[in-house]
Amino acid sequence: MISTWIALRKAGLLGINERNLRLVNDLNPRRLMRLVNDKTETKRLAIEAGIPTPELYGLIRNPLDMRNLETLLDKPDGCVIKPANGSQGNGIQVILGPMRGGWRRSNGQRALFEDLKFHVNNILSGMYSLSGQPDVAMIEYRVKFDEVFDPISFGGVPDIRIIVLRGIPFVAMVRLPTAESDGKANLHKGGVGVGLDLVTGRTMHGMQNGKTTEIHPDTANPLSNFSVPHWDAMLLMAAKAYEVTGLGYLGADIVLDKGKGPLLLELNARPGLAIQIANRMGIRPLVNAALTADTEGLDAEGRVDLAKKLYRQHAPAHPVNA
Structure with a gap:
Protein backbone atom coordinates (compact mmCIF):
# COMPACT_ATOMS: atom_id res chain seq x y z
CA MET A 1 0.00 0.00 0.00
CA ILE A 2 2.76 2.44 0.98
CA SER A 3 4.81 1.60 -2.12
CA THR A 4 1.75 2.20 -4.32
CA TRP A 5 1.14 5.58 -2.67
CA ILE A 6 4.78 6.56 -3.19
CA ALA A 7 4.64 5.54 -6.85
CA LEU A 8 1.46 7.54 -7.46
CA ARG A 9 2.89 10.59 -5.71
CA LYS A 10 6.10 10.32 -7.75
CA ALA A 11 3.95 10.20 -10.89
CA GLY A 12 2.39 13.51 -9.85
CA LEU A 13 -1.14 12.21 -9.37
CA LEU A 14 -3.35 14.56 -7.36
CA GLY A 15 -5.69 12.89 -4.87
CA ILE A 16 -9.19 13.95 -3.86
CA ASN A 17 -8.19 15.06 -0.35
CA GLU A 18 -5.37 17.23 -1.67
CA ARG A 19 -7.75 18.68 -4.27
CA ASN A 20 -10.28 19.56 -1.59
CA LEU A 21 -7.77 21.10 0.82
CA ARG A 22 -5.43 22.95 -1.57
CA LEU A 23 -7.83 23.92 -4.33
CA VAL A 24 -11.51 23.82 -3.42
CA ASN A 25 -11.27 24.97 0.21
CA ASP A 26 -8.49 27.52 -0.30
CA LEU A 27 -9.55 29.03 -3.61
CA ASN A 28 -13.34 28.77 -3.75
CA PRO A 29 -15.13 30.91 -1.15
CA ARG A 30 -18.39 29.28 -0.14
CA ARG A 31 -20.36 32.48 -0.79
CA LEU A 32 -19.40 32.27 -4.48
CA MET A 33 -20.40 28.64 -4.98
CA ARG A 34 -23.98 29.58 -5.85
CA LEU A 35 -22.71 31.31 -8.99
CA VAL A 36 -21.92 27.93 -10.51
CA ASN A 37 -24.32 25.68 -8.60
CA ASP A 38 -27.26 27.66 -10.01
CA LYS A 39 -27.12 27.36 -13.81
CA THR A 40 -29.46 30.33 -14.28
CA GLU A 41 -26.97 32.52 -12.41
CA THR A 42 -24.05 31.11 -14.42
CA LYS A 43 -25.88 31.85 -17.66
CA ARG A 44 -26.66 35.41 -16.60
CA LEU A 45 -23.05 36.13 -15.69
CA ALA A 46 -21.76 34.55 -18.92
CA ILE A 47 -24.09 36.67 -21.04
CA GLU A 48 -22.99 39.83 -19.21
CA ALA A 49 -19.34 38.91 -19.86
CA GLY A 50 -19.94 38.20 -23.54
CA ILE A 51 -19.33 34.46 -23.22
CA PRO A 52 -21.57 32.55 -25.68
CA THR A 53 -24.02 30.16 -24.04
CA PRO A 54 -27.09 28.22 -25.22
CA TYR A 141 -31.64 25.73 -26.92
CA ARG A 142 -30.70 22.21 -28.04
CA VAL A 143 -27.11 22.13 -29.23
CA LYS A 144 -26.54 20.71 -32.71
CA PHE A 145 -23.11 19.24 -32.24
CA ASP A 146 -20.30 19.64 -34.75
CA GLU A 147 -19.71 16.55 -36.90
CA VAL A 148 -15.99 16.61 -36.16
CA PHE A 149 -16.56 14.06 -33.37
CA ASP A 150 -18.97 11.81 -35.30
CA PRO A 151 -16.44 8.94 -35.64
CA ILE A 152 -15.88 8.82 -31.87
CA SER A 153 -19.27 9.70 -30.44
CA PHE A 154 -22.56 7.88 -29.97
CA GLY A 155 -26.06 9.31 -29.74
CA GLY A 156 -25.42 12.60 -27.96
CA VAL A 157 -23.47 15.83 -27.63
CA PRO A 158 -19.76 15.66 -26.72
CA ASP A 159 -18.41 18.41 -24.47
CA ILE A 160 -15.00 19.78 -23.59
CA ARG A 161 -13.97 20.08 -19.93
CA ILE A 162 -11.23 22.63 -19.23
CA ILE A 163 -10.01 22.99 -15.64
CA VAL A 164 -8.89 26.47 -14.64
CA LEU A 165 -6.64 27.40 -11.71
CA ARG A 166 -6.29 31.07 -10.73
CA GLY A 167 -7.64 31.95 -14.17
CA ILE A 168 -5.08 29.73 -15.93
CA PRO A 169 -6.46 26.82 -18.00
CA PHE A 170 -4.10 23.95 -17.25
CA VAL A 171 -5.64 20.59 -18.22
CA ALA A 172 -8.46 19.51 -20.54
CA MET A 173 -10.37 16.60 -22.02
CA VAL A 174 -13.26 15.94 -24.36
CA ARG A 175 -16.10 13.81 -22.95
CA LEU A 176 -17.85 11.55 -25.43
CA PRO A 177 -21.31 9.95 -25.21
CA THR A 178 -21.66 6.18 -25.45
CA ALA A 179 -24.47 3.65 -25.58
CA GLU A 180 -23.74 2.82 -21.94
CA SER A 181 -24.10 6.49 -20.94
CA ASP A 182 -27.43 6.73 -22.84
CA GLY A 183 -26.06 9.40 -25.14
CA LYS A 184 -24.79 11.64 -22.32
CA ALA A 185 -21.20 12.80 -22.00
CA ASN A 186 -20.97 12.12 -18.25
CA LEU A 187 -18.04 9.91 -17.27
CA HIS A 188 -19.76 8.44 -14.20
CA LYS A 189 -22.54 7.16 -16.47
CA GLY A 190 -20.10 5.37 -18.79
CA GLY A 191 -19.03 8.16 -21.12
CA VAL A 192 -15.51 8.23 -22.55
CA GLY A 193 -12.98 10.89 -21.54
CA VAL A 194 -10.17 11.71 -23.97
CA GLY A 195 -7.20 13.82 -22.92
CA LEU A 196 -6.40 16.95 -24.91
CA ASP A 197 -3.05 18.55 -25.60
CA LEU A 198 -3.56 21.97 -24.00
CA VAL A 199 -1.43 23.75 -26.60
CA THR A 200 -2.91 22.27 -29.78
CA GLY A 201 -6.33 20.94 -28.74
CA ARG A 202 -5.61 17.53 -30.28
CA THR A 203 -7.00 14.36 -28.72
CA MET A 204 -4.55 11.92 -27.14
CA HIS A 205 -5.55 9.01 -24.86
CA GLY A 206 -8.94 7.79 -23.68
CA MET A 207 -10.56 6.31 -20.58
CA GLN A 208 -13.90 4.76 -19.68
CA ASN A 209 -15.06 3.61 -16.26
CA GLY A 210 -11.64 4.35 -14.81
CA LYS A 211 -9.71 2.24 -17.36
CA THR A 212 -7.65 3.42 -20.28
CA THR A 213 -8.78 2.78 -23.83
CA GLU A 214 -7.60 3.71 -27.32
CA ILE A 215 -10.90 3.22 -29.17
CA HIS A 216 -14.51 4.29 -28.72
CA PRO A 217 -16.50 1.30 -27.38
CA ASP A 218 -19.38 1.75 -29.84
CA THR A 219 -17.76 3.02 -33.04
CA ALA A 220 -14.44 1.12 -32.55
CA ASN A 221 -12.62 4.11 -34.04
CA PRO A 222 -9.30 5.33 -32.60
CA LEU A 223 -9.67 8.24 -30.18
CA SER A 224 -6.40 10.04 -30.91
CA ASN A 225 -5.43 12.79 -33.37
CA PHE A 226 -8.73 14.64 -33.65
CA SER A 227 -8.35 18.43 -33.60
CA VAL A 228 -10.88 20.41 -31.57
CA PRO A 229 -12.06 23.38 -33.68
CA HIS A 230 -11.97 26.88 -32.13
CA TRP A 231 -9.54 25.61 -29.49
CA ASP A 232 -8.03 28.99 -28.58
CA ALA A 233 -11.53 30.47 -28.30
CA MET A 234 -12.46 27.71 -25.84
CA LEU A 235 -9.36 28.34 -23.73
CA LEU A 236 -10.25 32.04 -23.65
CA MET A 237 -13.82 31.29 -22.56
CA ALA A 238 -12.50 29.10 -19.74
CA ALA A 239 -10.03 31.76 -18.64
CA LYS A 240 -12.78 34.40 -18.56
CA ALA A 241 -14.87 32.18 -16.29
CA TYR A 242 -12.43 33.06 -13.50
CA GLU A 243 -13.32 36.76 -13.72
CA VAL A 244 -17.01 35.93 -14.06
CA THR A 245 -17.18 33.87 -10.86
CA GLY A 246 -14.17 34.77 -8.73
CA LEU A 247 -13.55 31.04 -8.17
CA GLY A 248 -9.89 30.06 -8.22
CA TYR A 249 -10.52 26.42 -9.12
CA LEU A 250 -13.25 25.50 -11.57
CA GLY A 251 -14.16 23.36 -14.53
CA ALA A 252 -15.62 24.95 -17.65
CA ASP A 253 -17.82 22.66 -19.76
CA ILE A 254 -18.04 23.81 -23.37
CA VAL A 255 -19.98 22.35 -26.29
CA LEU A 256 -19.30 22.86 -29.98
CA ASP A 257 -22.39 23.80 -31.98
CA LYS A 258 -22.04 23.36 -35.73
CA GLY A 259 -23.69 26.71 -36.41
CA LYS A 260 -22.93 28.81 -33.34
CA GLY A 261 -19.43 27.56 -32.50
CA PRO A 262 -18.30 27.08 -28.87
CA LEU A 263 -20.96 27.57 -26.18
CA LEU A 264 -20.40 27.55 -22.42
CA LEU A 265 -22.70 24.87 -21.04
CA GLU A 266 -21.94 25.18 -17.33
CA LEU A 267 -19.26 25.68 -14.69
CA ASN A 268 -18.25 23.34 -11.89
CA ALA A 269 -16.61 24.41 -8.62
CA ARG A 270 -15.41 20.88 -7.81
CA PRO A 271 -14.17 19.35 -11.08
CA GLY A 272 -13.11 15.75 -10.63
CA LEU A 273 -9.75 14.11 -11.12
CA ALA A 274 -10.51 11.41 -13.71
CA ILE A 275 -9.09 13.89 -16.19
CA GLN A 276 -5.67 12.59 -15.03
CA ILE A 277 -6.49 9.11 -16.35
CA ALA A 278 -7.77 10.55 -19.63
CA ASN A 279 -4.51 12.47 -20.07
CA ARG A 280 -2.41 9.67 -18.54
CA MET A 281 -0.51 12.12 -16.41
CA GLY A 282 -0.56 13.41 -12.88
CA ILE A 283 -1.50 17.07 -12.68
CA ARG A 284 0.35 18.04 -9.50
CA PRO A 285 3.30 19.61 -11.39
CA LEU A 286 0.87 21.73 -13.40
CA VAL A 287 -1.09 22.62 -10.26
CA ASN A 288 2.07 23.74 -8.48
CA ALA A 289 3.15 25.78 -11.50
CA ALA A 290 -0.23 27.50 -11.81
CA LEU A 291 -0.42 28.22 -8.07
CA THR A 292 2.95 29.97 -8.06
CA ALA A 293 2.81 31.66 -11.50
CA ASP A 294 2.92 35.45 -11.67
CA THR A 295 -0.41 36.59 -13.13
CA GLU A 296 -0.10 40.23 -12.09
CA GLY A 297 -1.56 42.46 -14.80
CA LEU A 298 -2.55 39.57 -17.08
CA ASP A 299 -5.96 39.57 -18.74
CA ALA A 300 -7.68 36.40 -19.96
CA GLU A 301 -5.67 36.37 -23.21
CA GLY A 302 -2.45 36.73 -21.26
CA ARG A 303 -3.37 33.88 -18.94
CA VAL A 304 -4.08 31.62 -21.93
CA ASP A 305 -0.60 32.37 -23.29
CA LEU A 306 0.84 31.66 -19.84
CA ALA A 307 -1.15 28.40 -19.69
CA LYS A 308 0.45 27.11 -22.88
CA LYS A 309 3.91 28.06 -21.62
CA LEU A 310 3.37 26.26 -18.29
CA TYR A 311 1.98 23.20 -20.05
CA ARG A 312 5.07 22.95 -22.28
CA GLN A 313 7.32 23.26 -19.25
CA HIS A 314 5.53 21.10 -16.69
CA ALA A 315 3.33 18.51 -18.40
CA PRO A 316 4.99 15.16 -17.59
CA ALA A 317 7.03 13.74 -20.44
CA HIS A 318 6.12 10.18 -19.52
CA PRO A 319 2.38 9.38 -19.34
CA VAL A 320 1.02 7.42 -16.40
CA ASN A 321 -0.42 4.04 -17.34
CA ALA A 322 -3.57 3.00 -15.50
Missing part, protein backbone atom coordinates in the same frame (compact mmCIF):
# COMPACT_ATOMS: atom_id res chain seq x y z
CA GLU A 55 -30.15 30.46 -25.48
CA LEU A 56 -32.53 30.26 -22.54
CA TYR A 57 -36.12 29.96 -23.81
CA GLY A 58 -37.69 30.27 -20.38
CA LEU A 59 -37.96 29.14 -16.77
CA ILE A 60 -40.60 27.17 -14.92
CA ARG A 61 -40.30 28.33 -11.32
CA ASN A 62 -43.59 27.13 -9.85
CA PRO A 63 -46.79 25.26 -10.75
CA LEU A 64 -48.35 28.49 -12.03
CA ASP A 65 -45.61 28.79 -14.66
CA MET A 66 -46.57 25.35 -15.94
CA ARG A 67 -49.14 27.03 -18.18
CA ASN A 68 -46.20 28.28 -20.29
CA LEU A 69 -44.55 24.86 -20.64
CA GLU A 70 -46.19 23.72 -23.85
CA THR A 71 -45.28 27.00 -25.58
CA LEU A 72 -41.67 26.75 -24.40
CA LEU A 73 -41.43 23.18 -25.69
CA ASP A 74 -42.91 24.08 -29.08
CA LYS A 75 -39.59 24.43 -30.94
CA PRO A 76 -39.17 22.79 -34.36
CA ASP A 77 -35.54 21.90 -33.57
CA GLY A 78 -36.30 20.70 -30.07
CA CYS A 79 -34.99 21.94 -26.75
CA VAL A 80 -33.40 20.80 -23.49
CA ILE A 81 -35.12 20.55 -20.11
CA LYS A 82 -32.74 20.73 -17.16
CA PRO A 83 -32.77 21.46 -13.42
CA ALA A 84 -31.09 24.75 -12.55
CA ASN A 85 -29.32 23.20 -9.55
CA GLY A 86 -28.71 19.69 -10.85
CA SER A 87 -25.40 17.88 -11.24
CA GLN A 88 -23.79 15.02 -13.18
CA GLY A 89 -26.40 15.24 -15.92
CA ASN A 90 -29.24 14.10 -13.65
CA GLY A 91 -32.67 15.34 -14.63
CA ILE A 92 -31.69 16.53 -18.09
CA GLN A 93 -34.04 15.58 -20.92
CA VAL A 94 -33.16 16.32 -24.54
CA ILE A 95 -36.14 16.85 -26.84
CA LEU A 96 -35.32 16.46 -30.54
CA GLY A 97 -38.55 18.02 -31.74
CA PRO A 98 -42.29 17.49 -32.08
CA MET A 99 -43.76 14.25 -33.37
CA ARG A 100 -47.33 13.03 -33.74
CA GLY A 101 -49.06 13.29 -30.39
CA GLY A 102 -46.03 14.54 -28.48
CA TRP A 103 -42.28 15.10 -28.66
CA ARG A 104 -39.35 12.89 -29.60
CA ARG A 105 -36.75 12.25 -26.91
CA SER A 106 -33.05 11.86 -27.75
CA ASN A 107 -33.41 8.07 -27.43
CA GLY A 108 -36.10 8.12 -30.13
CA GLN A 109 -38.98 7.40 -27.78
CA ARG A 110 -42.12 9.53 -27.80
CA ALA A 111 -42.92 11.73 -24.81
CA LEU A 112 -46.46 12.96 -24.22
CA PHE A 113 -47.06 16.38 -22.74
CA GLU A 114 -48.14 14.78 -19.47
CA ASP A 115 -44.80 12.91 -19.36
CA LEU A 116 -42.81 16.12 -19.71
CA LYS A 117 -45.06 17.97 -17.29
CA PHE A 118 -44.49 15.20 -14.74
CA HIS A 119 -40.73 15.48 -15.25
CA VAL A 120 -40.78 19.25 -14.78
CA ASN A 121 -42.80 18.82 -11.59
CA ASN A 122 -40.10 16.45 -10.34
CA ILE A 123 -37.49 19.12 -11.05
CA LEU A 124 -39.54 21.71 -9.13
CA SER A 125 -39.79 19.33 -6.17
CA GLY A 126 -35.98 19.23 -5.92
CA MET A 127 -35.58 15.61 -7.01
CA TYR A 128 -32.40 16.43 -8.95
CA SER A 129 -31.06 19.45 -7.04
CA LEU A 130 -27.75 19.34 -5.21
CA SER A 131 -29.35 20.30 -1.90
CA GLY A 132 -32.67 18.50 -2.32
CA GLN A 133 -34.42 21.87 -2.07
CA PRO A 134 -37.15 23.05 -4.50
CA ASP A 135 -35.62 23.86 -7.86
CA VAL A 136 -36.28 25.67 -11.15
CA ALA A 137 -36.67 24.02 -14.56
CA MET A 138 -34.77 25.57 -17.47
CA ILE A 139 -35.90 25.21 -21.08
CA GLU A 140 -33.06 26.08 -23.43
Whole structure:
Protein backbone atom coordinates (compact mmCIF):
# COMPACT_ATOMS: atom_id res chain seq x y z
CA MET A 1 0.00 0.00 0.00
CA ILE A 2 2.76 2.44 0.98
CA SER A 3 4.81 1.60 -2.12
CA THR A 4 1.75 2.20 -4.32
CA TRP A 5 1.14 5.58 -2.67
CA ILE A 6 4.78 6.56 -3.19
CA ALA A 7 4.64 5.54 -6.85
CA LEU A 8 1.46 7.54 -7.46
CA ARG A 9 2.89 10.59 -5.71
CA LYS A 10 6.10 10.32 -7.75
CA ALA A 11 3.95 10.20 -10.89
CA GLY A 12 2.39 13.51 -9.85
CA LEU A 13 -1.14 12.21 -9.37
CA LEU A 14 -3.35 14.56 -7.36
CA GLY A 15 -5.69 12.89 -4.87
CA ILE A 16 -9.19 13.95 -3.86
CA ASN A 17 -8.19 15.06 -0.35
CA GLU A 18 -5.37 17.23 -1.67
CA ARG A 19 -7.75 18.68 -4.27
CA ASN A 20 -10.28 19.56 -1.59
CA LEU A 21 -7.77 21.10 0.82
CA ARG A 22 -5.43 22.95 -1.57
CA LEU A 23 -7.83 23.92 -4.33
CA VAL A 24 -11.51 23.82 -3.42
CA ASN A 25 -11.27 24.97 0.21
CA ASP A 26 -8.49 27.52 -0.30
CA LEU A 27 -9.55 29.03 -3.61
CA ASN A 28 -13.34 28.77 -3.75
CA PRO A 29 -15.13 30.91 -1.15
CA ARG A 30 -18.39 29.28 -0.14
CA ARG A 31 -20.36 32.48 -0.79
CA LEU A 32 -19.40 32.27 -4.48
CA MET A 33 -20.40 28.64 -4.98
CA ARG A 34 -23.98 29.58 -5.85
CA LEU A 35 -22.71 31.31 -8.99
CA VAL A 36 -21.92 27.93 -10.51
CA ASN A 37 -24.32 25.68 -8.60
CA ASP A 38 -27.26 27.66 -10.01
CA LYS A 39 -27.12 27.36 -13.81
CA THR A 40 -29.46 30.33 -14.28
CA GLU A 41 -26.97 32.52 -12.41
CA THR A 42 -24.05 31.11 -14.42
CA LYS A 43 -25.88 31.85 -17.66
CA ARG A 44 -26.66 35.41 -16.60
CA LEU A 45 -23.05 36.13 -15.69
CA ALA A 46 -21.76 34.55 -18.92
CA ILE A 47 -24.09 36.67 -21.04
CA GLU A 48 -22.99 39.83 -19.21
CA ALA A 49 -19.34 38.91 -19.86
CA GLY A 50 -19.94 38.20 -23.54
CA ILE A 51 -19.33 34.46 -23.22
CA PRO A 52 -21.57 32.55 -25.68
CA THR A 53 -24.02 30.16 -24.04
CA PRO A 54 -27.09 28.22 -25.22
CA GLU A 55 -30.15 30.46 -25.48
CA LEU A 56 -32.53 30.26 -22.54
CA TYR A 57 -36.12 29.96 -23.81
CA GLY A 58 -37.69 30.27 -20.38
CA LEU A 59 -37.96 29.14 -16.77
CA ILE A 60 -40.60 27.17 -14.92
CA ARG A 61 -40.30 28.33 -11.32
CA ASN A 62 -43.59 27.13 -9.85
CA PRO A 63 -46.79 25.26 -10.75
CA LEU A 64 -48.35 28.49 -12.03
CA ASP A 65 -45.61 28.79 -14.66
CA MET A 66 -46.57 25.35 -15.94
CA ARG A 67 -49.14 27.03 -18.18
CA ASN A 68 -46.20 28.28 -20.29
CA LEU A 69 -44.55 24.86 -20.64
CA GLU A 70 -46.19 23.72 -23.85
CA THR A 71 -45.28 27.00 -25.58
CA LEU A 72 -41.67 26.75 -24.40
CA LEU A 73 -41.43 23.18 -25.69
CA ASP A 74 -42.91 24.08 -29.08
CA LYS A 75 -39.59 24.43 -30.94
CA PRO A 76 -39.17 22.79 -34.36
CA ASP A 77 -35.54 21.90 -33.57
CA GLY A 78 -36.30 20.70 -30.07
CA CYS A 79 -34.99 21.94 -26.75
CA VAL A 80 -33.40 20.80 -23.49
CA ILE A 81 -35.12 20.55 -20.11
CA LYS A 82 -32.74 20.73 -17.16
CA PRO A 83 -32.77 21.46 -13.42
CA ALA A 84 -31.09 24.75 -12.55
CA ASN A 85 -29.32 23.20 -9.55
CA GLY A 86 -28.71 19.69 -10.85
CA SER A 87 -25.40 17.88 -11.24
CA GLN A 88 -23.79 15.02 -13.18
CA GLY A 89 -26.40 15.24 -15.92
CA ASN A 90 -29.24 14.10 -13.65
CA GLY A 91 -32.67 15.34 -14.63
CA ILE A 92 -31.69 16.53 -18.09
CA GLN A 93 -34.04 15.58 -20.92
CA VAL A 94 -33.16 16.32 -24.54
CA ILE A 95 -36.14 16.85 -26.84
CA LEU A 96 -35.32 16.46 -30.54
CA GLY A 97 -38.55 18.02 -31.74
CA PRO A 98 -42.29 17.49 -32.08
CA MET A 99 -43.76 14.25 -33.37
CA ARG A 100 -47.33 13.03 -33.74
CA GLY A 101 -49.06 13.29 -30.39
CA GLY A 102 -46.03 14.54 -28.48
CA TRP A 103 -42.28 15.10 -28.66
CA ARG A 104 -39.35 12.89 -29.60
CA ARG A 105 -36.75 12.25 -26.91
CA SER A 106 -33.05 11.86 -27.75
CA ASN A 107 -33.41 8.07 -27.43
CA GLY A 108 -36.10 8.12 -30.13
CA GLN A 109 -38.98 7.40 -27.78
CA ARG A 110 -42.12 9.53 -27.80
CA ALA A 111 -42.92 11.73 -24.81
CA LEU A 112 -46.46 12.96 -24.22
CA PHE A 113 -47.06 16.38 -22.74
CA GLU A 114 -48.14 14.78 -19.47
CA ASP A 115 -44.80 12.91 -19.36
CA LEU A 116 -42.81 16.12 -19.71
CA LYS A 117 -45.06 17.97 -17.29
CA PHE A 118 -44.49 15.20 -14.74
CA HIS A 119 -40.73 15.48 -15.25
CA VAL A 120 -40.78 19.25 -14.78
CA ASN A 121 -42.80 18.82 -11.59
CA ASN A 122 -40.10 16.45 -10.34
CA ILE A 123 -37.49 19.12 -11.05
CA LEU A 124 -39.54 21.71 -9.13
CA SER A 125 -39.79 19.33 -6.17
CA GLY A 126 -35.98 19.23 -5.92
CA MET A 127 -35.58 15.61 -7.01
CA TYR A 128 -32.40 16.43 -8.95
CA SER A 129 -31.06 19.45 -7.04
CA LEU A 130 -27.75 19.34 -5.21
CA SER A 131 -29.35 20.30 -1.90
CA GLY A 132 -32.67 18.50 -2.32
CA GLN A 133 -34.42 21.87 -2.07
CA PRO A 134 -37.15 23.05 -4.50
CA ASP A 135 -35.62 23.86 -7.86
CA VAL A 136 -36.28 25.67 -11.15
CA ALA A 137 -36.67 24.02 -14.56
CA MET A 138 -34.77 25.57 -17.47
CA ILE A 139 -35.90 25.21 -21.08
CA GLU A 140 -33.06 26.08 -23.43
CA TYR A 141 -31.64 25.73 -26.92
CA ARG A 142 -30.70 22.21 -28.04
CA VAL A 143 -27.11 22.13 -29.23
CA LYS A 144 -26.54 20.71 -32.71
CA PHE A 145 -23.11 19.24 -32.24
CA ASP A 146 -20.30 19.64 -34.75
CA GLU A 147 -19.71 16.55 -36.90
CA VAL A 148 -15.99 16.61 -36.16
CA PHE A 149 -16.56 14.06 -33.37
CA ASP A 150 -18.97 11.81 -35.30
CA PRO A 151 -16.44 8.94 -35.64
CA ILE A 152 -15.88 8.82 -31.87
CA SER A 153 -19.27 9.70 -30.44
CA PHE A 154 -22.56 7.88 -29.97
CA GLY A 155 -26.06 9.31 -29.74
CA GLY A 156 -25.42 12.60 -27.96
CA VAL A 157 -23.47 15.83 -27.63
CA PRO A 158 -19.76 15.66 -26.72
CA ASP A 159 -18.41 18.41 -24.47
CA ILE A 160 -15.00 19.78 -23.59
CA ARG A 161 -13.97 20.08 -19.93
CA ILE A 162 -11.23 22.63 -19.23
CA ILE A 163 -10.01 22.99 -15.64
CA VAL A 164 -8.89 26.47 -14.64
CA LEU A 165 -6.64 27.40 -11.71
CA ARG A 166 -6.29 31.07 -10.73
CA GLY A 167 -7.64 31.95 -14.17
CA ILE A 168 -5.08 29.73 -15.93
CA PRO A 169 -6.46 26.82 -18.00
CA PHE A 170 -4.10 23.95 -17.25
CA VAL A 171 -5.64 20.59 -18.22
CA ALA A 172 -8.46 19.51 -20.54
CA MET A 173 -10.37 16.60 -22.02
CA VAL A 174 -13.26 15.94 -24.36
CA ARG A 175 -16.10 13.81 -22.95
CA LEU A 176 -17.85 11.55 -25.43
CA PRO A 177 -21.31 9.95 -25.21
CA THR A 178 -21.66 6.18 -25.45
CA ALA A 179 -24.47 3.65 -25.58
CA GLU A 180 -23.74 2.82 -21.94
CA SER A 181 -24.10 6.49 -20.94
CA ASP A 182 -27.43 6.73 -22.84
CA GLY A 183 -26.06 9.40 -25.14
CA LYS A 184 -24.79 11.64 -22.32
CA ALA A 185 -21.20 12.80 -22.00
CA ASN A 186 -20.97 12.12 -18.25
CA LEU A 187 -18.04 9.91 -17.27
CA HIS A 188 -19.76 8.44 -14.20
CA LYS A 189 -22.54 7.16 -16.47
CA GLY A 190 -20.10 5.37 -18.79
CA GLY A 191 -19.03 8.16 -21.12
CA VAL A 192 -15.51 8.23 -22.55
CA GLY A 193 -12.98 10.89 -21.54
CA VAL A 194 -10.17 11.71 -23.97
CA GLY A 195 -7.20 13.82 -22.92
CA LEU A 196 -6.40 16.95 -24.91
CA ASP A 197 -3.05 18.55 -25.60
CA LEU A 198 -3.56 21.97 -24.00
CA VAL A 199 -1.43 23.75 -26.60
CA THR A 200 -2.91 22.27 -29.78
CA GLY A 201 -6.33 20.94 -28.74
CA ARG A 202 -5.61 17.53 -30.28
CA THR A 203 -7.00 14.36 -28.72
CA MET A 204 -4.55 11.92 -27.14
CA HIS A 205 -5.55 9.01 -24.86
CA GLY A 206 -8.94 7.79 -23.68
CA MET A 207 -10.56 6.31 -20.58
CA GLN A 208 -13.90 4.76 -19.68
CA ASN A 209 -15.06 3.61 -16.26
CA GLY A 210 -11.64 4.35 -14.81
CA LYS A 211 -9.71 2.24 -17.36
CA THR A 212 -7.65 3.42 -20.28
CA THR A 213 -8.78 2.78 -23.83
CA GLU A 214 -7.60 3.71 -27.32
CA ILE A 215 -10.90 3.22 -29.17
CA HIS A 216 -14.51 4.29 -28.72
CA PRO A 217 -16.50 1.30 -27.38
CA ASP A 218 -19.38 1.75 -29.84
CA THR A 219 -17.76 3.02 -33.04
CA ALA A 220 -14.44 1.12 -32.55
CA ASN A 221 -12.62 4.11 -34.04
CA PRO A 222 -9.30 5.33 -32.60
CA LEU A 223 -9.67 8.24 -30.18
CA SER A 224 -6.40 10.04 -30.91
CA ASN A 225 -5.43 12.79 -33.37
CA PHE A 226 -8.73 14.64 -33.65
CA SER A 227 -8.35 18.43 -33.60
CA VAL A 228 -10.88 20.41 -31.57
CA PRO A 229 -12.06 23.38 -33.68
CA HIS A 230 -11.97 26.88 -32.13
CA TRP A 231 -9.54 25.61 -29.49
CA ASP A 232 -8.03 28.99 -28.58
CA ALA A 233 -11.53 30.47 -28.30
CA MET A 234 -12.46 27.71 -25.84
CA LEU A 235 -9.36 28.34 -23.73
CA LEU A 236 -10.25 32.04 -23.65
CA MET A 237 -13.82 31.29 -22.56
CA ALA A 238 -12.50 29.10 -19.74
CA ALA A 239 -10.03 31.76 -18.64
CA LYS A 240 -12.78 34.40 -18.56
CA ALA A 241 -14.87 32.18 -16.29
CA TYR A 242 -12.43 33.06 -13.50
CA GLU A 243 -13.32 36.76 -13.72
CA VAL A 244 -17.01 35.93 -14.06
CA THR A 245 -17.18 33.87 -10.86
CA GLY A 246 -14.17 34.77 -8.73
CA LEU A 247 -13.55 31.04 -8.17
CA GLY A 248 -9.89 30.06 -8.22
CA TYR A 249 -10.52 26.42 -9.12
CA LEU A 250 -13.25 25.50 -11.57
CA GLY A 251 -14.16 23.36 -14.53
CA ALA A 252 -15.62 24.95 -17.65
CA ASP A 253 -17.82 22.66 -19.76
CA ILE A 254 -18.04 23.81 -23.37
CA VAL A 255 -19.98 22.35 -26.29
CA LEU A 256 -19.30 22.86 -29.98
CA ASP A 257 -22.39 23.80 -31.98
CA LYS A 258 -22.04 23.36 -35.73
CA GLY A 259 -23.69 26.71 -36.41
CA LYS A 260 -22.93 28.81 -33.34
CA GLY A 261 -19.43 27.56 -32.50
CA PRO A 262 -18.30 27.08 -28.87
CA LEU A 263 -20.96 27.57 -26.18
CA LEU A 264 -20.40 27.55 -22.42
CA LEU A 265 -22.70 24.87 -21.04
CA GLU A 266 -21.94 25.18 -17.33
CA LEU A 267 -19.26 25.68 -14.69
CA ASN A 268 -18.25 23.34 -11.89
CA ALA A 269 -16.61 24.41 -8.62
CA ARG A 270 -15.41 20.88 -7.81
CA PRO A 271 -14.17 19.35 -11.08
CA GLY A 272 -13.11 15.75 -10.63
CA LEU A 273 -9.75 14.11 -11.12
CA ALA A 274 -10.51 11.41 -13.71
CA ILE A 275 -9.09 13.89 -16.19
CA GLN A 276 -5.67 12.59 -15.03
CA ILE A 277 -6.49 9.11 -16.35
CA ALA A 278 -7.77 10.55 -19.63
CA ASN A 279 -4.51 12.47 -20.07
CA ARG A 280 -2.41 9.67 -18.54
CA MET A 281 -0.51 12.12 -16.41
CA GLY A 282 -0.56 13.41 -12.88
CA ILE A 283 -1.50 17.07 -12.68
CA ARG A 284 0.35 18.04 -9.50
CA PRO A 285 3.30 19.61 -11.39
CA LEU A 286 0.87 21.73 -13.40
CA VAL A 287 -1.09 22.62 -10.26
CA ASN A 288 2.07 23.74 -8.48
CA ALA A 289 3.15 25.78 -11.50
CA ALA A 290 -0.23 27.50 -11.81
CA LEU A 291 -0.42 28.22 -8.07
CA THR A 292 2.95 29.97 -8.06
CA ALA A 293 2.81 31.66 -11.50
CA ASP A 294 2.92 35.45 -11.67
CA THR A 295 -0.41 36.59 -13.13
CA GLU A 296 -0.10 40.23 -12.09
CA GLY A 297 -1.56 42.46 -14.80
CA LEU A 298 -2.55 39.57 -17.08
CA ASP A 299 -5.96 39.57 -18.74
CA ALA A 300 -7.68 36.40 -19.96
CA GLU A 301 -5.67 36.37 -23.21
CA GLY A 302 -2.45 36.73 -21.26
CA ARG A 303 -3.37 33.88 -18.94
CA VAL A 304 -4.08 31.62 -21.93
CA ASP A 305 -0.60 32.37 -23.29
CA LEU A 306 0.84 31.66 -19.84
CA ALA A 307 -1.15 28.40 -19.69
CA LYS A 308 0.45 27.11 -22.88
CA LYS A 309 3.91 28.06 -21.62
CA LEU A 310 3.37 26.26 -18.29
CA TYR A 311 1.98 23.20 -20.05
CA ARG A 312 5.07 22.95 -22.28
CA GLN A 313 7.32 23.26 -19.25
CA HIS A 314 5.53 21.10 -16.69
CA ALA A 315 3.33 18.51 -18.40
CA PRO A 316 4.99 15.16 -17.59
CA ALA A 317 7.03 13.74 -20.44
CA HIS A 318 6.12 10.18 -19.52
CA PRO A 319 2.38 9.38 -19.34
CA VAL A 320 1.02 7.42 -16.40
CA ASN A 321 -0.42 4.04 -17.34
CA ALA A 322 -3.57 3.00 -15.50
